[in-house]
Amino acid sequence: MRWDAFLEQVQERGEYGTPQEAERAACTVLALLGAHLVGVVRAELAARLPETFAVILLNPLQATEPLSPERFLRATAAWIEGATEKTAAWDVSAVLSVAADAAGEELTQRILLQLPPGYDLLFGRPEHT
Template identity: 75%
Template sequence: MGMNWDAFLAVVQERGEYPTMEEAERSSRVVLALLGAHLVGEVRNELAARLPETLALVLLNPLQAHEPLVPERFVRATAAWIEGATEQTAAWDVSVVLSVVVADIAGDDLLNQILLQLPAGYDLLFGRPQPA
């Protein structure tokens, strides 16, 4: 198993500069629920296995996306699920949760497999720009 719940949220809170743990949790849940809708099979299971159990369940029981969302729409969808969010704050939430945590937890090999399942441009949201 990967990081425990408290450690995970502590990292998100610190990197995201959230005033409360609740905000860190809300961002984590929404972003991972949307991400989970985009991933299938072993890649999703492998990422879930490295997340705290609560978030693993979020990833494995995702919000349904009718089609893969391009990065801009992923950010917009995040804003829609977070009360009081704007696209600017949602872009921050997405980049914090993805870049830091998922990238840190997943490691390069799994992250590359994740990116293969996503529309172009997510490498930037994960904070790992791919060479052109």
């Protein structure tokens, strides 16, 4: 997926006023997500993202343990200046739903298998519970 197309979709879904807001959310969420994915799944997702976001996903923020969806939202809020858990939920859903579209259903399903229960809603895929 092209950089501008990815950002446009994140901006639209997140209802951000500027591309910079969408980019900030995407960078933070993908850096946190990268800490929770391993091996081929992370590499395959990176291959379907714009190069800059792929690098972020492949060089993630460090996580000492898998985060539940609730803790993932709190971590996102902590990394985005001025964010709350409510706005972080919006950020995470906007970015992860676009990433899921870029990944396709089969890869998204494998991504969800690597994550704790409950991430399906963050990816906009509640049917995979």
